[in-house]
Amino acid sequence: MSKRILIALTSHDRLGDTGQPTGAYLPELAHPHAIFVAAGHRVDFVSVRGGAVPLYGVADPDPVSAAFLADASLVDRLHASAPSGAARAADYDAIFFAGGHGTMWDFADDPGLQRLAAQIYEAGGVVGAVCHGPAALVDVRLSDGRFLVAGKEVSAFTNEEERAVGLERVVPFLLEDRLVAAGARFAGGPMWKRKVSVSERLVTGQNPASAAGVAEAMVELLARADRPRAGGVAATFGGLLLALVTACGDSSGATTEAGSVTDAATTEAGSTTDAGATTEASPTGGSTGASATADASTGDETGAVSTGGEPDAPVVIPGFDLPESAFWSADDQAWFVSNIGTEPGVKDGDGFITRLDADGMVAEMQWLTGLDGPAGLRGAAGKLYVADIDRLHRVDIATATVEETVTIDGAMFLNDVAVGPGGEVFVSDTATNSVHSWKPGQAPTLVIQSPDLQAANGLAFKDDLLHVAGIGSLSDPAVLGTLVRIDMGKATPVSAHMTKFDGVELDGADFLITEFTGKLQRISADGATVTLIRDFVAEDGLMSTADLGFDPARGLVVIPDLFGGSVAVYTLPAG
Numbered sequence: 001m002s003k004r005i006l007i008a009l010t011s012h013d014r015l016g017d018t019g020q021p022t023g024a025y026l027p028e029l030a031h032p033h034a035i036f037v038a039a040g041h042r043v044d045f046v047s048v049r050g051g052a053v054p055l056y057g058v059a060d061p062d063p064v065s066a067a068f069l070a071d072a073s074l075v076d077r078l079h080a081s082a083p084s085g086a087a088r089a090a091d092y093d094a095i096f097f098a099g100g101h102g103t104m105w106d107f108a109d110d111p112g113l114q115r116l117a118a119q120i121y122e123a124g125g126v127v128g129a130v131c132h133g134p135a136a137l138v139d140v141r142l143s144d145g146r147f148l149v150a151g152k153e154v155s156a157f158t159n160e161e162e163r164a165v166g167l168e169r170v171v172p173f174l175l176e177d178r179l180v181a182a183g184a185r186f187a188g189g190p191m192w193k194r195k196v197s198v199s200e201r202l203v204t205g206q207n208p209a210s211a212a213g214v215a216e217a218m219v220e221l222l223a224r225a226d227r228p229r230a231g232g233v234a235a236t237f238g239g240l241l242l243a244l245v246t247a248c249g250d251s252s253g254a255t256t257e258a259g260s261v262t263d264a265a266t267t268e269a270g271s272t273t274d275a276g277a278t279t280e281a282s283p284t285g286g287s288t289g290a291s292a293t294a295d296a297s298t299g300d301e302t303g304a305v306s307t308g309g310e311p312d313a314p315v316v317i318p319g320f321d322l323p324e325s326a327f328w329s330a331d332d333q334a335w336f337v338s339n340i341g342t343e344p345g346v347k348d349g350d351g352f353i354t355r356l357d358a359d360g361m362v363a364e365m366q367w368l369t370g371l372d373g374p375a376g377l378r379g380a381a382g383k384l385y386v387a388d389i390d391r392l393h394r395v396d397i398a399t400a401t402v403e404e405t406v407t408i409d410g411a412m413f414l415n416d417v418a419v420g421p422g423g424e425v426f427v428s429d430t431a432t433n434s435v436h437s438w439k440p441g442q443a444p445t446l447v448i449q450s451p452d453l454q455a456a457n458g459l460a461f462k463d464d465l466l467h468v469a470g471i472g473s474l475s476d477p478a479v480l481g482t483l484v485r486i487d488m489g490k491a492t493p494v495s496a497h498m499t500k501f502d503g504v505e506l507d508g509a510d511f512l513i514t515e516f517t518g519k520l521q522r523i524s525a526d527g528a529t530v531t532l533i534r535d536f537v538a539e540d541g542l543m544s545t546a547d548l549g550f551d552p553a554r555g556l557v558v559i560p561d562l563f564g565g566s567v568a569v570y571t572l573p574a575g
Helices: 026-038 063-070 072-078 111-122 133-137 159-164 175-181 208-226 536-540
Strands: 004-009 042-047 094-097 126-130 196-199 202-205 254-256 315-318 323-329 334-339 351-356 362-371 374-380 383-388 391-396 401-407 414-419 425-429 434-438 445-449 456-462 465-470 483-487 490-493 501-507 510-515 519-523 530-535 549-551 556-561 566-571
Touching: 004 026, 004 111, 026 042, 026 063, 026 126, 026 208, 042 072, 063 072, 094 111, 094 133, 094 208, 111 126, 111 133, 126 133, 126 208, 133 175, 159 175, 196 208, 202 208, 323 549, 323 556, 323 566, 334 374, 334 549, 334 556, 351 374, 351 383, 374 425, 383 414, 383 425, 391 414, 391 425, 425 456, 434 456, 456 510, 465 501, 501 549, 519 536, 530 536, 536 566
Parallel strands: 004 042, 004 094, 094 126, 126 202, 323 374, 374 414, 414 456, 456 501
Antiparallel strands: 196 202, 196 254, 315 566, 323 334, 334 351, 351 362, 374 383, 383 391, 391 401, 414 425, 425 434, 434 445, 456 465, 465 483, 483 490, 501 510, 510 519, 519 530, 549 556, 556 566
8 A cells, every 4th residue: 555755854055164065865865765666655855944955975876866866857846845844744654864964953953853753653654764864863752751762773873984984073963872862772783884773663774875774674664554463563574574473573673784785875975885776666566566777667567577788687577475485396397486475474364376487477476375474385296395384285286286284383484495305395494493394194303403503594405415594593683694404413514604594506516595685696515615696686676585496407596575576587697
């Protein structure tokens, strides 16, 4: 459902007494705006004084910022912004405070912005802010007199970053200090790296690199508000896995981080980082809308979207609903993709499996329906095995019917599936750090349960030994996983490389592994060499990279974009 989002901006245009211009920082406006629009939401602009908004960061803009500036009607709307005192909180579902150093001189003391933030939040709406934007929150009080930020995890431009840009004696106050004084649990990360905190319905980001992440988390919170609830609040994944499973979640909110994958195009200090990941696209379905590059066009819900003109760019297929895993069946010359559905971890029967043709185009969006939260997929001998919260299904591919279902006692989040050399089916339980095995017609057994699995996720067999890729932690973004092999009930690291691993496949002797936050990597058989193949977030505008499927004969991978509601079809580069 479309929502109304208010983007709030500074009216201040001078950097203290330095004589240098300042204002709102363009990428922190343009990237979130693109994400809001791509998700189908209506966006209005408000500024402290109303009218024209001073912008900086307009020289040599990144593609998303350039597209914003090139839209004359959009720029006209921006510079006709309403004054903060005239905006009605009741008209909006969310407010986003864009950053820029100008905010430090007018956000904190503006009664209009304080009123909007408090009223939207207390009405059940979402409040977001990035970089210096949280200056608007330092004195916002709720109707009971408490500070809005009190007791909540908040990220913003750190004292360290302010000193690094040489402005700690220019700004009227240090933002980190003021937020802490208001009772916030300040969550700072490495300088210039993406850092997003989600605490209840407050979403904050540390720096320009965090702008897209704040917007994505806001979109997800708005989407979750429309979904039916069952049995309490679903867990918060943060920037990694929002709303996973009630049983292993943290309803108070969690700090999220995806800084190892992509940063914004530029920082306020003027230094460059990795290319920005956010792009603008028209919503075409899925839980949060499909992602594509700013110049991409979309067709119907099952049409392909090219994400660029380069020969090796993926084709992105929109219209999925929290797609989590893909599997290639050579026997059937078809791909299968699991769709968790509207509410992860809830047995609501709205999960389904999509069938794609050999080239990755949608053949039947709802090939198999009536599942709850299907995740990992693996097939063998005409059967498809599906992990579904705490159950495993055996599906006859020829008839698209569930032939057998087994419940795994104590399971909380069954994730990936693998079929062993002897035909046994193995499934990881990420929430309990365990792997179970099952022979159809028999009771399942526990293979291993150990913290060494590091939140067991992807599964693959190599040299008749099970290998497990760990995501590290569902709740703590700082805890990373690695790839381990299971031998005699023990987990032995294969590689020292650590990240938020998701899916794993074999390409000859090497491992192909997706990092949930964007990267497709190759790890050599001995684990000594890690090669980045592609960063789909930074290069192609995806929001996430979940459990991949792989056709080794053609070097073709299919990667679900869980947050983006799409699937990327990609041919591995030669060599």
